[in-house]
Amino acid sequence: MSHSLLPTSTVGSLPKPSWLAKPEVLWSPWELTGDVLVEGKRDALRAAVHEQERRGLDIISDGEQTRQHFVTTFIEHLDGVDFERRETVRIRDRYDASVPTVVGAVSRRRPVFVDDAAFLRQQTDRPIKWALPGPMTMIDTLADRHYGSREKLAWEFATILNQEARELEAAGVDIIQFDEPAFNVFFDEMKDWGIAALERAAEGLRAETVVHICYGYGIAANTEWKATLGPEWRQYEESFPLLQRSSIDVISLESHHSHVPVELIELIRGKKVMLGAIDVASHEVETPHEVAETLRRALEFVDADKLIPSTNCGMAPLPRAVANDKISALVAGAAIVRAEVSEPSALAAR
Numbered sequence: 359m360s361h362s363l364l365p366t367s368t369v370g371s372l373p374k375p376s377w378l379a380k381p382e383v384l385w386s387p388w389e390l391t392g393d394v395l396v397e398g399k400r401d402a403l404r405a406a407v408h409e410q411e412r413r414g415l416d417i418i419s420d421g422e423q424t425r426q427h428f429v430t431t432f433i434e435h436l437d438g439v440d441f442e443r444r445e446t447v448r449i450r451d452r453y454d455a456s457v458p459t460v461v462g463a464v465s466r467r468r469p470v471f472v473d474d475a476a477f478l479r480q481q482t483d484r485p486i487k488w489a490l491p492g493p494m495t496m497i498d499t500l501a502d503r504h505y506g507s508r509e510k511l512a513w514e515f516a517t518i519l520n521q522e523a524r525e526l527e528a529a530g531v532d533i534i535q536f537d538e539p540a541f542n543v544f545f546d547e548m549k550d551w552g553i554a555a556l557e558r559a560a561e562g563l564r565a566e567t568v569v570h571i572c573y574g575y576g577i578a579a580n581t582e583w584k585a586t587l588g589p590e591w592r593q594y595e596e597s598f599p600l601l602q603r604s605s606i607d608v609i610s611l612e613s614h615h616s617h618v619p620v621e622l623i624e625l626i627r628g629k630k631v632m633l634g635a636i637d638v639a640s641h642e643v644e645t646p647h648e649v650a651e652t653l654r655r656a657l658e659f660v661d662a663d664k665l666i667p668s669t670n671c672g673m674a675p676l677p678r679a680v681a682n683d684k685i686s687a688l689v690a691g692a693a694i695v696r697a698e699v700s701e702p703s704a705l706a707a708r
């Protein structure tokens with residue numbers, strides 16, 4: 359069964375089995391092809407669900423086992439983007455990458471993840487969460503030679519994301535998450551049209567909606583960028599007041615081992631908070647007590663019935679055993695705090 363108080367979740371991605379894709383790298387090429395690849399992805403998804411359930415996670419995800427990358431795989435399924443024509447652009451103002459080019463009107467010819475989500479639905483009775491890229495993060499991984507306006511392209515993507523999200527919901531997805539790390543970088547655009555585009559992507563959904571912002575995986579380009587941010591990371595200060603007034607239900611942020619001042623959560627008071635209590639940039643597995651301490655600190659700024667203990671970001675680049683043990687630590691840490699919150703005298707006596 360799932361806990362209604364402090365339900366545990368991961369941000370999304372989990373390591374893939376080594377027979378499916380090369381471990382511990384992003385954009386890892388598939389080890390299988392054709393029908394065998396299709397079957398392999400499903401088996402990996404099944405294994406990921408089993409492991410999450412066995413370790414006691416309340417909200418189950420697909421572990422992103424059927425996709426190569428959280429942004430690229432979605433875009434690959436759209437018309438209007440030429441993956442052969444590549445240009446070098448600066449991603450999130452941080453590192454150069456060779457990216458595909460938008461050469462015509464973008465559209466979604468058929469559902470991208472809906473079959474995979476229906477398959478996930480069959481594997482578990484617990485609530486399921488599905489992650490999609492946010493519109494602003496999508497445009498930031500492309501060169502545009504058609505629209506000539508980041509805002510216009512983001513709006514087109516938001517419309518496409520909304521179509522996909524509605525069909526995911528119909529397939530039984532309980533929680534739809536939009537990954538929008540670009541909100542920690544492009545503050546002016548976020549204020550001008552980024553939040554509006556995100557709300558457009560989430561429009562009309564009955565499923566709970568999450569925005570995950572974050573400072574990225576534990577890869578070198580991100581670690582170097584983080585080193586330039588100073589002792590306190592206050593980037594969320596730009597987005598949180600706007601998100602607090604937005605239609606999005608849940609805000610996901612990193613906390614454990616991070617330089618984000620925990621009191622920034624006060625800025626989203628009233629929203630649900632998916633709080634990162636697991637560091638995804640370290641192979642060291644947290645103790646349940648460390649997890650509990652991170653959650654307790656957050657409880658000064660978020661009501662217990664609105665706290666969702668989670669990981670800081672995706673765990674795809676970690677060794678599989680480490681990621682699984684981190685899930686166990688998260689579940690055990692949440693259980694400690696759940697007991698304290700349910701029995702306030704235990705907290706007072708602590």
Ligand SMILES: [Zn+2]
Pocket residue numbers: 369539570571572573574575670671672
């Ligand atoms: Zn993240």
